[in-house]
Amino acid sequence: MANTILKKEQLIPGQTSKLVIDAPHIAAKAQPGNFIILRVNEKGERIPLTIADTDRENGTITIVYLVLGKSTALLEELNEGDDILDLCGPLGKATHIQKGGTVICVGGGTGIAAMHHIAKGHHMAGNHVVAVIGARNKDLLLFEKELKSFCPEVLISTDDGSYGHKGLVTELLKDRLEKDKSVVEVVAVGPVPMMAAVSKTTEPFGVPTTVSLNSIMVDGVGMCGACRVTVGGQTKFACVDGPEFDGHKVDFQELRQRLAAFSPMEKESYDHHCRCKCNDSK
C-alpha cells in the first residue's frame, strides 16, 4: 500500500500530467467509470480523480489530471518514486456496459483520459466504439494514440482548426448521428458546458446519453452529501449513485453553480500556497 508513483509523464507541460501508480488493491477491483480519492499531504484536501486506465497484471492504475488549483499543483510536485499519502478506491458505480452496437465516446480536455477507460470497456464488451475528441488546439489533445490503439474510428476537432475538424465535438457528433442510425449510446466526459452541449445534441435523436459528473466531493463514500446533483428533478449523490448519469435529465446549470461554491477560497488557498513556496525558496 505504498501508492508509489512508478511513472510520470507530462502530457502538456505545466498543465496536464499522467501518473502510473502502484496500487494493486485498487487495480484488482477497478472498472471503467470508477474514480479514486487522494490526499497529497497531511494538510491536504481530499480530491477525486478518475481512473483513466488499469493494469491488473502489474497492479497499477493510471490517473490524468489538470493542474487547476492548490491540490493538483501539490500533486504535480510529486515525482517518480514518491508515494501518494492517501489513495482510496475504486469509488463510484462502474459504467453500465452492454453489448449493443455502436457507441460514441466523446471526450473534451482532461475528460478524454477519463473517457478512455470507458471506451476501452465498451470495446472489450464487443461494441463498435467511435471516439470523438476535442481540444482548443493540437498541442492540448490527449490520449489520441491510446484511443487509436483499439477504437476503429477516432474523430478529432480543434477550436482553431490546427488539427482535424475546425470547430466543436458536438458538430462531429451531430453529423455522425444524422448519418449513422446504429448508434445505441453516447458517452460524454469533459467540462460541464461540453457535456451539456452533447446531451442537447443527442436529445432530438433519442439516443441514450451518459455523462460523468465531476461535482465537488469530500468523502466520496456516501456520507456527506456534498456531491449532490439534480437528475430528473431528484437529488442524487454523484459519489455513490454516479458519477455517471442520464445526460438528458441532469440539471447542468445547478452543477455549474455548485462547482463554483468555493471559488474565492480556492483562489485564497492557491495564493497562500504560492506565497509559502516563494518564501521557502528565498
Added chain:
Amino acid sequence: MTASKKTIAKRVPMPNQPPDVRRNNFDEVALGYTKEMAMEEAKRCLQCKKPKCVKGCPVEVPIPDFIAHLAKGDVEKAYAVIKSTNSLPAVCGRVCPQEIQCEGACILNAKEQPVAIGRLERFTADEYMHMDACDLITAKPECPYIDQDRKVACIGSGPSSLTVAGYLAARGCKVTVFEALHEVGGVLVYGIPEFRLPKEKIVAKEVGALKELEVEFVTNYVGGKTFNIEDLFEQGYKAVFVGVGAGLPKFLRIPGENFNGVFSANEYLTRVNLGRAYEFPNYDTPIIKGRKVTVYGGGNVAMDAARTAQRLGAESVHIVYRRTADAMPARHEEIEHAVEEGIHLEVLSNPIEFRGDERGNLTSVLLQRMELGEPDASGRRSPKPVEGDVYELETDLAVIAVGTNPNPVLLENEPGLKLNKWGYIEVDEATGETSIPNVYAGGDIVTGAATVILAMGAGRRAAKEIAHRFGIED
C-alpha cells in the same frame, strides 16, 4: 454513622471555559474535575443496595462500586471497575446522554440533583490516561499474547468497531480494522467537534492503546469497493464485524436546497473536523464561513454544527426547530452550552423554502411558524403550522441536521446481508450475527443514528460471541 435523612449536598459544578472566551476557540469547553472535586462529588452517592443508575446504563457499568473507590481517592481501582464493562470511558464520560441514562435513573434525581456520574467517569478515565497502553484496555498490567491465527476484521472504525477490537485484542485475537477515510475513529473524529471531544488527547490515545495490542488499522479501505467480505474470509479472517455507521444525510426536501451555502451537517462538520477547515488556508479543505447562520434540527448534531459556526466567527446563529426546546433530543448540557454561547433557539418554526441570488448563493430562508396542537393518543402535542404565519430570515449558511439514511456503499455490494424494512442490517438480537455466518454488525448501521454507548454495547455483544466461538470465553 447512622443512615440519617441528611440533606444532600449540591452537585459539584463542572469548571468550564467562560462562554465569551470559548465561543472563539475550538478548545474543550468542559475543563474536568480536579481530584478534590471528584472525591467531593463521589461522596454524594448513597451507595444504594439496588442501584437504579446501573439499570440505566446500556453497558451496566457497576457505578456505585467505582464511585465508592473514588470517594476514597483510589482512582486506579475506580478505573478498573469502569473498564470491566466500558472500553472507552474517556469518550463516554464526555458524550453520553447521562440525563436519560444513569443520571436520569439515579435515585437522587427524583428530589435532588443526581450524582454527576458522567463527570466522575470522565475524571477517572482522564486521570488514568497517563498509564501505559495495555493497562488502558485490559486494566491489567501486562499485554496478552496475540494469537495470529485468531484473525478478526472490523469494517469501519467508529466506537462499535473500536470496542470489538479492544475486547478481542485484550483476549489475544489478532484484529484488523479497515476504514474508508484517512483517519480512524468514525464520528468521534469527523462528527463530534474538538471542543467536545479532543481528538489528539482522547480519541488518538484510545486508538494508540489498541495499536499496542497489535490491532492493525488500514485506512483508505472501503468495504464493498476496495474489498468484499468474502475476500476477508479468503484471507483467513475467521470473523468479520461490520460497523460502518450511519450514512447519507437526509435533506429537508424543500425548494432551494442545492443553493451554495446549504450544507448537510455531515459535510459541514467533516470539512471542519476531518479537513481541519478551521485552520484554512493552512489546511487545504475550504469551508464557507457564514455571517448569518441557520441550523435545522434539535439533536446533538445540530448543536455541534451551530456551535462550530459560532466559533468560525458567525455574527448570528439560529437553530430552527419545529417543536419546543424541551423536546429537543440533544444532550441537555449541549443545549445549555449553546445558549450560553449566544446561539438563538428559533423554536416552533419550520423551513419551507431556501432563497438565493442569481449566482445560486443562499440569501434567506422562508420559515413557517408552528404551534403545539392538541395532545394525540400518546399524550404528545405535535406541532402544526400557524395558518398564514410565514416569515423570512436572512441566512448565507444553512446547515441541515435532520438525520441520516443507511450508507449504501457496503450494503449495495454485499447482497448476502439481510436488511430490515428501514434498510439497516438485520442482526440476531442475542449475538449481533447477521444473515451471513460469522459476520456480525452493530452500531448505527443496525440501529440507525443512535449513540456512542449503544454502538459500544453492540460491539461488545458481538465480541463476546466471537470470543465464545473461538473457545476463549464461555
